[in-house]
Amino acid sequence: MTANSAKALVLPLGILVAFEVWARATHLQSDSLAPPSEIVMALIGAFADLSILTATRDTLFSAFAGLAIGTVIGLALGIAFGISDTLNRLMEVTVEAIRPIPSIALLPIALIALGFGYRMEIAIVAFACVWPVLILSRAAVRSIEPRLMEVARALRLPPAQRVWKIIIPAALPRIFVAFRLSAGIALIVAVTVEIAINPLGLGAGIMLAQQALRPDLMLAYLVWIGIIGYALNVLLVIAQNRLFGRAALTGGGQ
Amino acid sequence: MASAAKRLEAVSGTAAPQIAFESVTLQLGGKTIIENLSLGVRAGEFLCIVGASGCGKTTALRLAAGLYQPTSGKVNFDSQPMREPRREIAIVFQDYGKALLPWRTAAGNVSLALEAGGMPSAERPARIEELLRTVGLPGHAGKYPSEMSGGMQQRLQIARCLAQEPKTLLMDEPFGALDAMTRQGLQDEVLSLVAASGATVIFVTHDLDEAIYLGDRVIGLLPHPGRIGIELAVNLPRPRDQLSTREHPEFLRLRRQLFDFIKATEQ
Amino acid sequence: MNRAVILWRVASFAVAACFIALWQLIANLKLVSPVFLPGPDRAWAALVRGFSSGDLWSKLAGTLEHMAYGWLAASIAGIAIGAIIGSSRTMRTYVAPSLEFLRPLPVSAIIPVAIAMLGLTQAMALFVISFGAIWPIMLATIHGFAAVEPRLYEVARSLQMSRLAVIFKIALPSASPDILAGMRLSLTVALILSVVCEILAGLDGLGHWVLLSARAFRSADLFAGVILLGVTGYVTSVAMSLAENKLLAWQAAQR
Numbered sequence: 001m002t003a004n005s006a007k008a009l010v011l012p013l014g015i016l017v018a019f020e021v022w023a024r025a026t027h028l029q030s031d032s033l034a035p036p037s038e039i040v041m042a043l044i045g046a047f048a049d050l051s052i053l054t055a056t057r058d059t060l061f062s063a064f065a066g067l068a069i070g071t072v073i074g075l076a077l078g079i080a081f082g083i084s085d086t087l088n089r090l091m092e093v094t095v096e097a098i099r100p101i102p103s104i105a106l107l108p109i110a111l112i113a114l115g116f117g118y119r120m121e122i123a124i125v126a127f128a129c130v131w132p133v134l135i136l137s138r139a140a141v142r143s144i145e146p147r148l149m150e151v152a153r154a155l156r157l158p159p160a161q162r163v164w165k166i167i168i169p170a171a172l173p174r175i176f177v178a179f180r181l182s183a184g185i186a187l188i189v190a191v192t193v194e195i196a197i198n199p200l201g202l203g204a205g206i207m208l209a210q211q212a213l214r215p216d217l218m219l220a221y222l223v224w225i226g227i228i229g230y231a232l233n234v235l236l237v238i239a240q241n242r243l244f245g246r247a248a249l250t251g252g253g254q
Numbered sequence: 255m256a257s258a259a260k261r262l263e264a265v266s267g268t269a270a271p272q273i274a275f276e277s278v279t280l281q282l283g284g285k286t287i288i289e290n291l292s293l294g295v296r297a298g299e300f301l302c303i304v305g306a307s308g309c310g311k312t313t314a315l316r317l318a319a320g321l322y323q324p325t326s327g328k329v330n331f332d333s334q335p336m337r338e339p340r341r342e343i344a345i346v347f348q349d350y351g352k353a354l355l356p357w358r359t360a361a362g363n364v365s366l367a368l369e370a371g372g373m374p375s376a377e378r379p380a381r382i383e384e385l386l387r388t389v390g391l392p393g394h395a396g397k398y399p400s401e402m403s404g405g406m407q408q409r410l411q412i413a414r415c416l417a418q419e420p421k422t423l424l425m426d427e428p429f430g431a432l433d434a435m436t437r438q439g440l441q442d443e444v445l446s447l448v449a450a451s452g453a454t455v456i457f458v459t460h461d462l463d464e465a466i467y468l469g470d471r472v473i474g475l476l477p478h479p480g481r482i483g484i485e486l487a488v489n490l491p492r493p494r495d496q497l498s499t500r501e502h503p504e505f506l507r508l509r510r511q512l513f514d515f516i517k518a519t520e521q
Numbered sequence: 522m523n524r525a526v527i528l529w530r531v532a533s534f535a536v537a538a539c540f541i542a543l544w545q546l547i548a549n550l551k552l553v554s555p556v557f558l559p560g561p562d563r564a565w566a567a568l569v570r571g572f573s574s575g576d577l578w579s580k581l582a583g584t585l586e587h588m589a590y591g592w593l594a595a596s597i598a599g600i601a602i603g604a605i606i607g608s609s610r611t612m613r614t615y616v617a618p619s620l621e622f623l624r625p626l627p628v629s630a631i632i633p634v635a636i637a638m639l640g641l642t643q644a645m646a647l648f649v650i651s652f653g654a655i656w657p658i659m660l661a662t663i664h665g666f667a668a669v670e671p672r673l674y675e676v677a678r679s680l681q682m683s684r685l686a687v688i689f690k691i692a693l694p695s696a697s698p699d700i701l702a703g704m705r706l707s708l709t710v711a712l713i714l715s716v717v718c719e720i721l722a723g724l725d726g727l728g729h730w731v732l733l734s735a736r737a738f739r740s741a742d743l744f745a746g747v748i749l750l751g752v753t754g755y756v757t758s759v760a761m762s763l764a765e766n767k768l769l770a771w772q773a774a775q776r
Contacts, residue, residue: 008618032637100754108735
């Protein structure tokens with residue numbers, strides 16, 4: 001186990017050391033590359049003047065707000081479609097027509113309707129997050145043990161309570177898997193929107209660093225974005241295991 | 255016929271053994287699985303290996319196949335040391351479901367062995383059809399393994415092994431997962447296929463009756479570590495018959511002897 | 522049975538038509554300013570106009586070209602690299618963890634780096650698209666190769682198959698469901714990154730078209746472009762499904 005994790009570190013450390021040595025030996029002057037030591041210094045600098053923290057806050061705020069809205073909409077639709085086969089079949093064409101639109105294509109529409117800023121970014125993130133939640137929660141609701149639904153009927157639970165007391169708890173492990181997937185998507189979409197057009201957050205930060213010909217700072221942002229992405233994923237996996245243990249894994253794929 | 259001559263040679267026992275284990279010891283993960291095993295299998299002989307589970311009978315087969323290399327000692331094939339698996343030794347695995355390619359049809363699975371043997375593609379279809387007919391699967395060429403019953407899948411695996419035109423057939427509890435009726439049918443088919451091809455067979459099974467019914471010789475292994483505990487020559491007339499052979503006094507005597515041996519090892 | 526399916530489908534189309542009618546109604550009553558929301562009639566007219574003048578054709582072709590080249594490059598490289606890593610235990614121990622670490626990285630963050638290296642060029646777009654699209658394919662290939670039934674490798678050994686034959690006859694087909702699933706994911710990634718690159722670098726394509734339309738407040742053209750992007754996403758995904766069904770017919774038999 002420890003031997004394997006040590007082996008896992010060989011490659012990245014080797015690349016970093018080799019790159020550092022190469023950059024120093026050639027006195028690297030570049031607009032796109034910088035030795036690891038300078039990247040670390042730039043990262044520390046960006047922390048010191050709080051710029052990267054502000055950017056992180058902005059990106060995460062947009063991502064989570066969009067994620068929250070998208071999850072609520074996706075969950076409501078997913079549960080409704082999962083419960084009612086009629087509704088699901090009637091909406092099939094509509095859903096299939098809207099779903100394949102790449103979220104980023106909505107960027108110009110959001111731009112003219114909402115202008116630059118948080119709102120348009122949140123709207124696009126929300127659109128992107130609706131679909132995985134909708135599809136997976138619909139599947140989760142459909143795969144609920146029929147016996148449970150019979151119990152609900154036998155208890156004569158009113159529909160609202162049926163959803164709240166039976167359906168959501170039963171489908172929760174798989175819904176969380178959908179939420180985890182969406183959280184990753186939310187971060188990706190938020191950063192992409194910022195890089196493409198929106199002047200805030202980490203994406204704008206990395207674009208500015210590139211335009212200012214500061215490869216060290218640009219790569220520092222890249223590393224930081226990577227760390228955020230990784231940390232978010234790890235946290236959600238831990239949360240999933242804590243909350244649902246193995247159940248989530250058997251229920252919802254990866 | 256060549257096979258008859260071979261069979262005669264085997265019985266007379268003058269030729270050097272086709273497969274020879276010379277003081278073979280195998281350790282895996284620090285555990286001794288097989289210890290000091292010496293064993294010769296004559297060309298054309300049908301050898302059965304029985305033993306309690308964990309006695310290393312499957313391991314012995316994998317050594318004979320060249321899938322394992324002994325820790326010490328030698329495994330020879332035709333007086334040459336076995337360094338790796340070779341095409342003239344075919345293996346019928348117990349888990350046919352895993353040993354067949356699920357993305358190829360029955361014909362495609364047989365074809366795999368012909369392709370490996372370098373047969374030109376123009377000649378393959380006729381040979382495939384012939385082989386499928388031989389194992390009793392005519393008309394199933396286009397089916398995927400998942401569309402076939404367990405017995406049919408095992409027939410298909412046997413067909414693929416026959417396509418290798420093996421000198422030796424290694425069978426690892428090939429009928430262990432099949433029901434009794436299918437099993438008896440396949441036993442007789444294997445006997446007639448082997449008689450026709452003259453191949454040497456090492457047949458691993460935990461079914462004592464099966465071992466005696468099929469074999470020229472039965473070896474019982476002792477467990478922990480695996481070594482030979484008993485060796486019985488089976489002098490029952492061939493061709494064997496599911497009813498009369500199994501009622502033969504000699505069959506019953508051997509069965510009793512083997513049964514006592516296994517019972518003793520399990521204590 | 523079949524009849525019922527068709528009826529449901531018709532009903533479902535009718536519902537979609539109702540939504541379009543509702544959209545038309547909202548536009549006609551100017552509940553939302555026509556600057557932001559054209560009616561479906563105007564969007565359709567813009568589509569027809571764009572195609573008959575040839576403008577949209579060339580934009581569509583541009584996007585498809587970016588997407589296809591990037592995706593194909595990613596597929597070839599991803600399968601090759603994934604096969605090398607996946608078929609060697611040593612490589613898996615040393616390389617796979619680094620890849621797992623990089624996987625959650627928002628790939629668009631590589632765009633500034635690519636711009637710094639290659640400028641606002643086609644080469645930059647191709648690099649970004651294939652870099653983004655390679656991950657799902659490569660990781661799926663590694664997984665698929667690592668998950669090949671060991672028994673099949675033993676069969677291959679006993680048949681003395683060459684290394685090349687083992688890869689093409691055993692490992693690749695066995696990993697093909699994983700690989701195709703990865704390629705399907707990558708298709709979406711490739712489309713999104715094509716649009717982003719076109720927006721950023723002003724490359725000829727639908728991304729550029731929708732951005733220009735938005736800047737000029739030509740909302741009908743904008744919607745026409747978005748609809749076309751949706752159709753592109755849909756058609757490519759359906760094509761991928763058809764390819765999967767054909768290539769994985771043996772899996773259908775398994776179920």
